[in-house]
Amino acid sequence: MLPPNSAYPWDLMSLLTSLTSMMAMTIAVLSILLALFIYAAYKALIRFPWLRPFTPGQGDPLTEWGIKYEEVEFKAFDTDHLIRGWWVPAAHDNDLKISIIALHGSGRDKHNYFQHIRHFHEIGLNSLIFDCRESLCDKDQTGKGLGYSFREHKDVRAAIHYVKNTHTTQSKKLIVTGISMGAASVVVACSKDRELIDGVIAEACYSHPKDAWQHNIERNLKEGVKAFASISALSKVLPTSIPKWLMDAILSTTMSVILRSEHNLHESDVPVHHIANISPKPVMLIHNTRDNVVPYRNSLALIEAAREPKELWTIDNGQPLHVTAIENDLTNEYIERLNKFIESI
Template sequence: MPLAATFSATLMTKDGVRIDAAHTPSRGDAGLGIVLAHGFTGSWREPTTRRIAHVLSGFGGVVAFDFRGHGRSGGLSTVGDAEVLDMDAAVVHARSVGYARVATVGFSMGAAVAVRHAALHGGTDAVVAVSGPARWYYRGTRPMRQVHWAIEKAPGRLAARLAKRTRIRSTSWDPVPLAPHEAVARVSPAPLLIVHGDADHFFPLEHAHQLFEAAREPKELWIEPGYGHAESAATPDLVRRIGRWISRLSPAREVDR
């Protein structure tokens, strides 16, 4: 089946950053919008993210976007801090095109942003955090040590810009933003779903458990056997199960995906 049609959009954040976005209209519940947030160095234009948007559009309309410093969006990446403003712009856009209920789905860095956005800005009816970190500065795996090299060192930032079109701010956080495990309790009363793979090579399961233990009800934790990390490892079956979980907001006929 060909991917669902998408319509490009340009959003503006409250701090004046232009955000490249796309709207995939709902093929399921016309009143449900899903804001889809990619991981670090990702983009809504990548095939993996577009396939996820296509599957989710069987349950509700999807607004996908590029975080600041990524792809065709403006600004510089702050790796999870100011990105809450990018997600807020996407949530506002989803409301403006007519979705009465809006859920956010974030992968990896996007998961951290989804949690922090719901805690700090609200305006969401459900939150799904997939493969997300619980805390900052984690270097316990080789991939995360490589990520920190890309963020903290000038040669790493150059490599990220040339290879992945990701422009990263050179200055460090000041102050350090509220970490996901510190923010997650504020997501309630919106339902929270935490999804993590037992084969995640970036963040081990301790991150998922730390988030879940700090969260308040209503909450669910799915530990997925054999699942790796973020968008690239997400199967259509897993994405459909996430879509069904979100659709509990307003049960509607499921369409073919």
């Protein structure tokens, strides 16, 4: 039994109070660190192109190949932004009266499809390639980072309406194509404007942005964020993997930030929910089995969700490339398949 007036109980109480304070402080610090990690992760997802060195594309069709083109601009679908690009008409003696619209991927500009222009022109296609509102450097009109097709698909809709209303005679038929985020934007836009288009070609398209986000978070943590020179020092302190609940928090936060970034954005506007609505217009998907940015499984999910007529061109050349078929050194096969696709519309 403790003697009367012993200080022991008070010492115990002080100890418990100290432990409680330390635990509260530890929890607070961990909460702050988790919040900062989630913040950094979602910022990296929506602004990763701005974190890497970027050189805008150079050259124009006239200087490079002697192909005439026009600098054009048109208003965005439901905002005041102006979308700018090149309209490249087919030669008068080789005009199929078919137009093709092409949209670049994330972190790129219209030069993503620069090499395609001469091939489109040789085939007899009129083409429009443009910079979406989230292009980099001085072409970035919003400062909001990437919209992962939630915003960008509206730029595609604006392009579709521009071509059909301004170049009606040359656009009796209209094909719309894109790569990566551009492809996802094309799928969503064309499902909404199905009556105005005649076919879709989607290269390296994600089925849902969350799948691409999770894949790239896991990939970059595992590789030590080597792609981001400006934050490579963090590799020494960042984990190489994270638990599911933390991944879910990052994905949900990213989605919420994007959906709140502009009016009239909807969580359901993702390719896997829209691709079936493009039918009966034909869809051709193109994907490299070793794509290291958007896994091939995304196109498998999309081709399953799509209705006929549909086609999946699987590229299996052993190269882990997230690029167009032409950049995969498959120009001849791409042109051959494009000609067959044109015949199908």
